Amino acid sequence: MKLFGKFDIILYLIIFTLLFGLVFFRNNPGDIKVYIDGNLYMVISLTKDDIYHVEDFLSFEVNNSKVRVIESTCPDKLCVKTGWINTPGIPIVCVPNKTMIIIESKDSEMDLITQ
């Protein structure tokens, strides 16, 4: 049982490339999209400040180009604790309700894949 080995550096390099590759992959914000169980539920403009409801189990607020979940029926309330998001690509996920709120990137090819 040794803490260090000869070829450790290979593993560290792979992990750090993954980390920095994903961190610097960002785009301009576009519309807000809400998905339930993988299906697009609604599309909202990021500039319209209001409170919106998803079915009867979740409600979220848009304010000053940021989004947050106000209320949800899930037990852990992780989606509420996520707080405000304004970065495209980083979603608010509510696993028990199978719901995802995301700010889409304006000119990304992701739109072709996510249907």
Place this chain on the structure above:
Amino acid sequence: MNTRKIALFSLLIAFGSVLYIIETFIPFPAPIPGGRWGFSNITILLALQFCNYKDILFFSVLKNSIGSLLTGRFATVGYLMGISGLIVSSLIMLFLFKRKGKFGLLSISITGAAVNNFVQLIIAAFLIVKNYNVLMLYPYYLIIGSISAVANALIVVFIYERTGKEIWKI
């Protein structure tokens, strides 16, 4: 399976399940779905020394199932994510461990955590939320997972130093 192996297995599974429960009491800094520290993987690292591939599969399934039965997460989406991540990561950790002396325990532990989180997110992206954008959360998982992975590796080395080699031989 000899008696010694059964005893070691049950000891580590019990230890792992208790750690799994205690883990839920520790506050998790980032509010991300399915997020947990992963301290119960100390037992996986300890089990690497006397397990073959079949044993480690058996071990990781039992550890996670008993732990989640006791915490009331059994057969939820979180359980599905956790168990698939644990199976893949423990197999990869054992593969790295079997390459004698080439990889240290610290790097094996960190790789295990990274693979575990990656498989969990893949499961979430393809089966649960059905959207690839969830994968963008990976850096957060990776940073927090690495912290606990370093702690796990240090704890295991300390345990191994205190107990000596004889206990872990079959």
